[in-house]
Amino acid sequence: MEDLEKLVISRRLRVPIGSVGTGTGQGPQQWGQVAARQLDVALLSVGFTCSAPLLERLSNLRGETVIDLGVRILAAVRTLVGDHVEHNAYFLDFPKNVPDTLEFWAALLRGAMLDPAALDPAAVERLRRSSGPSALNLLALPGYGRYQHTYADLLAAHAELIPLAGDRVTVLDLGGSLESETRELYLSLAGSTVPLPAEDLAALRMLAASCAAEPDSIPVRENRAVINEARLAGGRPLLVDTVTDVLRLACAASGGDVTLAAPTRFRSFRRAERRALLQALDAIASPAKLGDVPSHREQWKRLGERLHPHEYPQFPQAAHVFEAARGARRVSSLGSRVEAALAQGRTGEAVDLLQNAPGALLRRLDHLLRTRTAATAPASVLEPVLEAAEKAAASASGRVLLSLREHLTNRLIPAPGRVFINRNGRAWATDDQRPPLAGDVVTRVAAILDAEITRRLPAPGRLIVDPEMLDVALPLSAKAVTPGLGMLPRGSLTRVDGELLRFFVHWRQAERRTDYDLSALMLDGSYGAPEHISWTNYGNDFAQYSGDLTQAPDGASEFIDIRLAQATKPIIIPQVNIFAGEAFDEAAEAFFGYMTRDADQEGLPFEPRTVRMKSDLRGAGRVALPLAFLRGDDGGWRVKWLHLYLKGHLGFNQVEGNRVTTALLVRSIVERDHLRVRHLVDLLRAKPQTGDHTTYIGLQTPADLPPGARVYTPATLHELIPG
Known part of the structure; x- marks a missing residue:
């Protein structure tokens, strides 16, 4: 139940309370009201706050109930913003007192020469590169790539953050019962007209196992496979109309890839499951539909080895599918x-x-x-x-x-x-x-x-649109967009407020030594004259790197500061390179984000209330390109959402080695005319304004909407895509 509650909070920014806690909150100290206010203060420290209805509802609960619920709410939002881990920095005073790159390397070499242990022949040999006896591996110098101070030392070295009105405050709304909230989320994901990312497919799987609701339609085949998995487990009729639907279901039931992009190792199915799969296949395997089989010939062969269709002569059409896969029956797609x-x-x-x-x-x-x-x-x-x-x-x-x-x-x-x-x-x-x-x-x-x-498109009734939403791209495919805080579809454009831009990456290795490198590529207006900030170049006149960490058994964080007013390059592209070790989806944890601050704000390198965007890193690519920051003709900065990964190399990826490819990709995305919310809004306004309901499209849900309003935010924007 706690997993479902966390899912609702993180996906919808709603707290499912319903009939939780039957107390009145009254007492000598009005303990429920006190606990609710304390929770709201704690939430503000990480950039969240309770809406008025939520705060009122919490105030009417028993104090101990508010405390228990508050612990779970805080855990959910801290994970959402990236504050569930300790973000230490390599240099204690970052962004101040960071040495010049050459000075830093010289100090390390001097320290190594003065260290008797470093002069040991075995230690010297470890410093040598395999390419030649006269070269030294600078990354293996004593003290390099590992924290030289504790997180407590970092806390003591930095002044508290100066709160400003421009800091992010994300409102948490009052939800209904956990059952009603999970049902609403389930129907939204199941009925999505656009493919979902892997994280939402996993959420849909969990919801399908606990929700008895029946979606009106399931347009996306991958979603149908996940729901069919729950129906197969419960012995309910399957929703299939192509032979590939059955293959996707078998993959889902085996814990495999329902997109069919990667081969699945099918498990042994129970007799009842084999019968259900073959019966469903027999009902739809007409000669016209057998043309879909060759596209996934090998997976059909492997599935046939698990289903034993020869044991079920009552399903002859199903047997034709496996004959087509083996080439015994000729078909063409x-x-x-x-x-x-x-x-x-x-x-x-x-x-x-x-x-x-x-x-x-x-x-x-x-x-x-x-x-x-x-x-x-x-x-x-x-x-x-x-x-x-x-x-x-x-x-x-x-x-x-x-x-x-x-x-x-x-x-x-x-x-x-x-x-x-x-x-x-x-x-x-x-x-x-x-x-x-x-x-x-x-x-x-x-x-x-x-x-x-x-x-x-549905009749909009009274249409209200937040102007900030107009340049958000329509989510025509969400597969590459990892859910997180402030996430928008590829091609979206949003304003960047603040004088200081700070990128951050955090990772924790699972089994092997893993080294991720946060870097920034900077280009001129014609996408040329490249300049970079990375572990090989700690800073320039307007940017500063926090220092290189080369392993993360307990987690590691890296940062890059950009002083926007002083930036001499109008295009800034942050990227995360895998220099060594585990891929993004192999690491125990890996996420990227950015913060904005004013120049006079102090604070720690990571301050959750200044985080504007945070999401997990994943995928098979070895170089992540999440965003591009662009300066307009008016001098203002905007962010273009990329959600791209480069293949890269197995190791030693550096920003210097992919700058040409990065420049071409980013230019192609930036100069592409993405279809945005503005287009659908224009079409909606061209429809007759019939009905007395309200349709709201915006980045956040306002508090003063009338009951029954249709609300479309980035989390539910896929619902606006017509079926």
Whole structure:
């Protein structure tokens, strides 16, 4: 139950209380009210506060109930902001008294020469690089890469933070019962029209096991697999309509990857489970649907070894699936037939094949328009393709419509490069060699898409929009966005307030020595003239590094300060490089974030109430690029959300080695015209303002909304994407 409570608090910023604690809170010292105020003060120290209804509800509980609940609330929000660990810094006085890079290395060498233990032949040998007898490994110098003081020493060396009005204060709202809150969260995640990140899929799995509610629809296949896992365990009917749904379910039930991107080691299924899976497969394995099998041939073979379909002759259609996987039954997928037709210039045949797969047709529309005839041909020549697209738009998912709308907008603008980003945020770029599309063709398709999207959007009633929300990108895929504090979709733009920008990374190794390096790449307005801050360059005229830590058995933190008013580069890109050891998703813990402060604020290197963004690091990439900070023509700074990972090397990744790739990727993302909330707001305002309800779209939920208002914040923005 505590896990569910923590999930609701961290995902929705709501405290589920319901009928908890039946006391009146009255007594000689009104202990309930005192405990509620003490909790609110404790929350303020980490940048949170109770809403008026929440504070009133807490005040009417028994004091001991408030204390017990407050301990759990504080634990949840401290983890959310990154304050659940001790953030020590390598240099005790950071950001003051940090030595020059060369001075620091010279001091270490001098100390090593004066240390008798360091002069021992064995110690000297440890300092030598394998490349030659005359070279020394400076990273192995005594004292390098390890804290030379305790966290208590750090506390004593820094003055208290000066609280300012600009510090972050995140409001925690009063929730209903834990049952109602978990049900609402479950239905929101289950009914999401966009793919969820791995963390939300894990949350959905936990919620599905405890919630009996039935979602109206489950558009995303991965979500369906997770819910089917709970239904299989409970002996309930399965929700499947393709053979791949059954494969995803088998992966989910085996603790594998429901996205099918990675192979799953299937477990041994109980007889009842084998029967349920084969029965579901038999009901849907028509000849037309067998074409999906070759895409995952090897996984089907492995699953067949666990299900033993030959023991169930009553399910002959299910047996055909495994025959197709083994090659005993010849089938061809829709994709292969379309590719063959396009390769031979038979665009009309390809369009005909795609008529029954509207989503696939729209995803291939750019290719169809380019292969039909010359790119500059008038729309009349492309009429068959455009008519097919218009029909497909009426049936395709809203996410496909919006994705195509964004894609076509950017086809009219010459791009510096073509960026490919997979489901894990791994990114790479190449030259864009596609011929342009005719402007009138793009205009017509955009009008078709906007009309269909507008039709599906709900009537807004009284529409209220926070202007800060307009530049938030629509979450057309959330897979690479790790949940956390202040997280926004890739391509979003938000203002940066404050004079001092401070990046931080914290990690704790699980089994092996692990060295992460926080760095910052700085570029001019044309994405050139690179400059960096890292363990090889501690500072410049406007930036300062906190010092390099090379292992983290008990956790380690690194920081970079940027004095924005003095910055001579208008583009600043923080990154986290894995120099040695465990990957982000192998470490016991790894997260990144940034703080903003005013120049006269003191405080510790990490102050939770100044944290604007924090999220976990994960993924197979060895270099993380979470954000880019951009200075506008007005001198103000904004942050562009990237959520990117570079493949990097197995070890020794440094900012100097990836600056060209980073510059190209960031430029491609920054200059891309992402579809933002502004676009949907314009479409909503074009609809008739019918109904007496209120629709609010903003970064946080205000306190004065009327009852029954529809609220869309970053946590629930996926609910605004039409189905």
